[in-house]
Amino acid sequence: DAKTTQPPSMDCAEGRAANLPCNHSTISGNEYVYWYRQIHSQGPQYIIHGLKNNETNEMASLIITEDRKSSTLILPHATLRDTAVYYCTSNDYKLSFGAGTTVTVRA
Amino acid sequence: GAVVSQHPSRVICKSGTSVKIECRSLDFQATTMFWYRQFPKQSLMLMATSNEGSKATYEQGVEKDKFLINHASLTLSTLTVTSAHPEDSSFYICSAKEGQHHYGYTFGSGTRLTVV
Numbered sequence: 001d002a003k004t005t006q007p008p009s010m011d012c013a014e015g016r017a018a019n020l021p022c023n024h025s026t027i028s029g030n031e032y033v034y035w036y037r038q039i040h041s042q043g044p045q046y047i048i049h050g051l052k053n054n055e056t057n058e059m060a061s062l063i064i065t066e067d068r069k070s071s072t073l074i075l076p077h078a079t080l081r082d083t084a085v086y087y088c089t090s091n092d093y094k095l096s097f098g099a100g101t102t103v104t105v106r107a
Numbered sequence: 108g109a110v111v112s113q114h115p116s117r118v119i120c121k122s123g124t125s126v127k128i129e130c131r132s133l134d135f136q137a138t139t140m141f142w143y144r145q146f147p148k149q150s151l152m153l154m155a156t157s158n159e160g161s162k163a164t165y166e167q168g169v170e171k172d173k174f175l176i177n178h179a180s181l182t183l184s185t186l187t188v189t190s191a192h193p194e195d196s197s198f199y200i201c202s203a204k205e206g207q208h209h210y211g212y213t214f215g216s217g218t219r220l221t222v223v
Binding site for chain 2: 032034036038041042043044045046049085087091094095096097098099100
């Protein structure tokens with residue numbers, strides 16, 4: 001069973017920041033939080049991961065709350081190609097997925 | 108970065124036949140690979156964990172005699188759907204983890220199986 005919960009859908013305007021929330025209140029202290037996205041009919045793509053500290057890479061930023069019960073993925077300047085299903089998960093040995101958030105970026 | 112190749116990308120087979128799907132880690136060794144199934148508009152469902160040199164571990168409700176998994180080398184795992192039926196039509200995806208954490212789990216591009 002997935003240990004994370006996410007809103008089912010979100011719309012975002014092109015060029016604006018997209019903030020995707022995820023609740024993971026039951027993950028253990030040594031489990032990383034991972035974010036992936038899946039564009040239609042493709043395999044999931046790794047975005048970013050983190051344990052305690054906030055992280056940033058060329059794709060996104062990850063903000064993890066101090067109590068590690070939730071996190072936010074930030075796409076700083078959303079483009080139409082960012083339209084996808086975004087999954088937040090943890091790396092307990094078997095990587096399981098919840099329903100994810102369907103993000104639609106609109107022009 | 109780590110690359111996982113999955114083949115074929117699409118396959119159509121007749122009911123009652125078997126289909127083999129390959130998952131290869133191209134530039135790293137993967138002692139463990141995972142197989143998922145995804146139905147339209149649904150999330151990925153983990154089917155089994157494939158361990159190099161040993162038997163696969165199947166999730167509850169997944170028939171091990173129907174979905175045969177072989178992980179004979181550190182770079183190749185195969186999933187064989189035996190005696191396929193139309194209800195087995197789905198999107199099958201594999202993933203593997205490189206030793207380092209940096210890229211997390213890398214997924215193949217998926218195989219669209221249609222059983223007619």
